[in-house]
Amino acid sequence: MILNTTTWILIITIITSIYAWNHPDIYQKWILNPYRIKHHRQYWRFLTSGFVHINYVHLFFNMFALFFFGQNVAYYFGPNGDTLMVVLYLLGIMISDIPTYLKYQNMPNYNSLGASGGVAAVVFSSIMFDPLNPIRIMFIPIDIPGFVLGALYIIYSYYQGKRMADNINHDAHLFGAIFGLLFTVALRPGVVVSFVEQISNWSL
Numbered sequence: 001m002i003l004n005t006t007t008w009i010l011i012i013t014i015i016t017s018i019y020a021w022n023h024p025d026i027y028q029k030w031i032l033n034p035y036r037i038k039h040h041r042q043y044w045r046f047l048t049s050g051f052v053h054i055n056y057v058h059l060f061f062n063m064f065a066l067f068f069f070g071q072n073v074a075y076y077f078g079p080n081g082d083t084l085m086v087v088l089y090l091l092g093i094m095i096s097d098i099p100t101y102l103k104y105q106n107m108p109n110y111n112s113l114g115a116s117g118g119v120a121a122v123v124f125s126s127i128m129f130d131p132l133n134p135i136r137i138m139f140i141p142i143d144i145p146g147f148v149l150g151a152l153y154i155i156y157s158y159y160q161g162k163r164m165a166d167n168i169n170h171d172a173h174l175f176g177a178i179f180g181l182l183f184t185v186a187l188r189p190g191v192v193v194s195f196v197e198q199i200s201n202w203s204l
Helices: 005-021 024-030 034-040 045-051 056-077 081-095 098-104 116-129 146-163 170-187 191-200
Strands: none
Touching: 005 024, 005 045, 005 056, 005 081, 024 045, 034 045, 034 098, 045 081, 056 081, 056 116, 081 116, 081 170, 098 170, 116 146, 116 170, 116 191, 146 170, 170 191
């Protein structure tokens, strides 16, 4: 059996996360620490932080979302779709962390980790291609069109990022999502017309 690109990312991320949990020195070296990036030039953290998670629940939810959207995005992109999906995902991880880096670069004790920025980029790329695709959130027994859920997600992430009332890096979610939209439009400009046409024909 030949594994698809998304499955390979899942396998690699699961392995690296578990490995880091069992090697605290590696765990500390890979997570995003803006202070160490700025003052010690540990730039690799922008990427490696996306391959480490806080626990199995965190890992599961990120990989669950990637599993359901990753290959769709590769298909939507067409030729070289697998390569473009990987580029989107990896750049999403790194670029979504830049606002966090700028905000916390002088705070030695701030850390962040997880693939949420890359996953958000992939999910929102999928929404651009297929905005009416119904998405069901766990514990909510109704299907919500992707573009509606996407809009609510962006509003929620922006609001929570401003409040900073929990330990979740909402800025990474927000900017990962925005990057996913921009990346998709830049590579497939025609998706904008298709997106507008699809949602204009949508009704409750």
